Amino acid sequence: MANILLERTVPLPLDEAWRRITEWRRHGEGVPLTRVGPVPSEPTRVGTLVVARSGVGPLSFDDPMEVTVWEPPEDGAPGMCRLEKRGRVVLGWAELEVRPGPGGRTRVVWREEIRIRLLPSLFDGVVRRSARYVFGRALNRLLRQA
Structure with missing residues (x-):
């Protein structure tokens, strides 16, 4: 199992940072060979199923994630x-958090525990480094684009 932690401080209000990191379809724009869509469609709430489809052609798989905690920033x-990963290939969970940061900025935290079914723990380091790189790029892209 690979654990990752990504943190960013951005010059955005809490609500705007939250909006950007929870636009599920946009997550796929930053992850190669991946499309994302919530089921049912917006608005997100506890029980919403977010499905990432990764791969090419017959080598594709779904990564369904259920929203188990949904607490938007308020006041x-x-x-x-x-999000709890419910798929047959990718297991684990992800947490996305926004909180007040220094100087009126917003602190964004992305925590994830990821395990690839049938992949021995010997590969956890590779999974960790790959996930940090891919999800770090995705997070940067989400936060940069309105």
Whole structure:
């Protein structure tokens, strides 16, 4: 199992940072060979199923994630979302959090525990480094684009 932690401080209000990191379809724009869509469609709430489809042709697989915590930021208070991975290939969870940062900025935290079914723990380091790189790029892209 690979654990990752990504943190960014951005010059955005809490609500805007939250909006950007929880636009599920846009997550696929930053992850190669991946499309993302919530089921049912917006608005997100506990029980929403977000499905990432990764791969090419017959080598594709779904990574369904269920929203188990949905606490948008309110009145300057932090916001947090937790997704539990429910797929046959990718297991684990992800947490996305926004909270007040220094100088009126927003601190964004992405925590993830990821395991690839049938992949021995010997490969956890490779999975960790790959996930940090891919999800780090995706997070940067989400936060940069309105």
